[in-house]
Amino acid sequence: RFAAVAAAALVAAPAALAVSPDDSLAIATRLKPSLQHSYAPYGVAIGKVTCSLPRHQTAAHCTARFAIASSKLVGSFQVKAHFDAKHKLHWSALSVRCAHARTGKPAICLT
Numbered sequence: 001r002f003a004a005v006a007a008a009a010l011v012a013a014p015a016a017l018a019v020s021p022d023d024s025l026a027i028a029t030r031l032k033p034s035l036q037h038s039y040a041p042y043g044v045a046i047g048k049v050t051c052s053l054p055r056h057q058t059a060a061h062c063t064a065r066f067a068i069a070s071s072k073l074v075g076s077f078q079v080k081a082h083f084d085a086k087h088k089l090h091w092s093a094l095s096v097r098c099a100h101a102r103t104g105k106p107a108i109c110l111t
Contacts, residue, residue, distance in 0.1 A: 024051045027060045030089050043070045073098045
């Protein structure tokens, strides 16, 4: 079920933004609540979100850490985020990786 939701997140999710598009910290700050809203119903708790915005690029590359307590998994999303002409943030999850929280061994991201 979780993998299907991760794949469905490839559709852009808008969030209001009133900052300069070149501010990586502002992108991460706005991205985290949007990710939380999308994944909380599946037991996914979003942790630290970091973004980098390469010079002369319009899309930020972000990493969002998460935990799934019910499955004892931790992981990360690779996310691409960009701004539209009205300064709204849009994002898409590019990939997801999970590992067992205790051992760190790779795991399948299913809940």
